[in-house]
Amino acid sequence: MKERLALKPIPRWVIWAGLPAMVALAAVAVWVLLAFAPDSAQLDAIRTGGTLGVGLGGAVALWLAVRRQRSTELDLLQKHETHRLAEQVAADTREHQLRTAADAREDALARRVTEQYGKAVDQLGSERAPVRLGGLYALERLGQDHADSPLRQMIADVLCAYLRMPSEDTAEEAQVRRTAQKIIANHSRPANERHWPGLHLDFSGANLDQADFGQCRFDNILFTGTAFTGIANFAGTVFSVRAGFIGASFHGTADFENARFPAEADFRGADFAATAEFSSARFADAHFDMATFADAHFRDAKFRGRTSFDGSVFAEHAAFQQARFGGHTSFDHAKFRHDVSLHRSRFADSTSFADVSFQRYAGLRSIRFDGPVRFRKVRFGGDFDFGESEFAGAAELGHALVWLDREGAVLHNCPEGWTLGDPEDGWAPLTRTD
Incomplete structure (x- = not known):
């Protein structure tokens, strides 16, 4: 001074x-x-x-x-x-x-919150289901009351860890676990005034029963190896970052209708034992390599980036009517054991069906291929229909075979410029007409 x-x-x-x-x-x-x-x-x-x-x-x-x-x-x-x-x-x-x-x-306040948090976590280890339920609700209240602290993420980590742990096969424990799922889902919905944005959720290896995540928004989530029993509801859900479902198993209906995947959707090795509903879903890059499907529905789905179903198995109906594929699309080595329909679908980039097995009806009618397309080494074990399909260039069906040794009416509607050749051991090759 x-x-x-x-x-x-x-x-x-x-x-x-x-x-x-x-x-x-x-x-x-x-x-x-x-x-x-x-x-x-x-x-x-x-x-x-x-x-x-x-x-x-x-x-x-x-x-x-x-x-x-x-x-x-x-x-x-x-x-x-x-x-x-x-x-x-x-x-x-x-x-x-x-x-x-x-x-x-x-x-x-920090000491009081720490004490309450520790007490609630201790309750989750109780042998009594009502005490465990009380611990879940206590954790939820703590998270709701402390929006500006890292407590919410800690609580989410605890709930995910609880769901990842092995569980007793009792009705009481099932109720506790559904409550934990419900708490996470309620706070993951933007329409809910109690929304907790920005959570990192890791359900890897968890067993989720009757999971209802419809209309949620997930900013960071993993379902690697997750087992879903009952209906798994993801209808209208937005996965703002990579959605990792590698090796996940769905033992009931998997409902992803109108779901949004603006980043990568990774379902490699996933097992859909019941209906897989992806109608009207929106994808960027989508990977379903080596996935297994029972009933698969991708009607009106839109794939903006690279899409791969390589090695996938479709045990029952596969519906891709009016689907839109914007990037390179590959079904190489896929197996369609029942009817498949791609009617009125559109492929804007290169497409590959190399070494695909169509064991029943292959509905390939009214498709438009704006890029090069390969059906090399394809096996048609049933009817197929390429009627009114459009090819920007010459369709490649080299070494494709059609099974002829069967009874009943037969529909073999080949693409323009191709016809059936002389059969051998019940298989007829597709040959060019020019």
């Missing part, structure tokens, strides 16, 4: 020397005037000398008055500065006290 300048006291020698000097100066002035003035002007000279002396005294008095005023102002300024400093110290002291009190409250 810059120090203010204060007036120094007048040295004593100035007073003892200054007063005689002024008197002497006035006397000398009178003497000079008397010595050189005419006799008639001596009275004026004395008067002038007196006036000079009085003037000098007045000047000194004025200077002393100014100095006294300045000294008074400096004293007032000093007192004001002292008062201001005192107020600043008091304000700093109050701020420190308030900060200390706030820190104490935060510490007390």
Whole structure:
């Protein structure tokens, strides 16, 4: 802080020397005037000398008055500065006290939350199902009350870990686990005012029964190796980042109707033992390699990026009517053991059905291929229909075979420029007509 300048006291020698000097100066002035003035002007000279002396005294008095005023102002300024400093110290002291009190409250709150969290987690380890349910609801309340802390993610981690652990095959435990699923689902729906955004959820290896995640939004989630029993509802769900379902098994209906996958959808090795409903779903990159399907529905689905069903097995009906494929699409080595329909679907990029087995009806009617397409080494074990399909270039069906040794009506509607060749051991090759 810059120090203010204060007036120094007048040295004593100035007073003892200054007063005689002024008197002497006035006397000398009178003497000079008397010595050189005419006799008639001596009275004026004395008067002038007196006036000079009085003037000098007045000047000194004025200077002393100014100095006294300045000294008074400096004293007032000093007192004001002292008062201001005192107020600043008091304000700093109050701020420190308030900060200390706030820190104490935060510490007390943190200790209380930690105690409540620990107690709720301990309840999840109870042998009694009602106590475990109480622990779940206690954790949910803690997460709802502390939106600005990492507590919500910690609670989500605990719930996911609980669902990943082996469970007892009892009705009470099933109820507890469904409650944990419901808590996560409720807080993952943006339409819910109690939404907890940004959670990282890891259900890898978990067993989920009657999982209802419809209309949820998942920002970071894993279902690697997850087993779903009962209906698995993901209708209208948005997976804003990669959706990892590698090796997941669906023992009941898997409902992904109108689901959104703006990032990668990875279902490699997934097993759909019942209906797999993906109608009107929207995909970026989609990988269903080596997946197994019972009844598969992809009607009006849209695949914007690269799509792969390589090595997939479709045990029952496979419906792809009016599906749209925007990137490279591959069904290489896939097996369709029942009827498959691709009617009115569109392929905007290159498409490959190499070494695919169509064991029943292959509905390939009214398809439009805007890029190159390969049906090389395809096996048609039943009826097939390429009627009204459009090919941007020549269709490649080299080494494709058609099974002829069967009873009943037969529908073999070949693509333009191809026909059946001479059969051998019941199989007829597709050959070019030109």
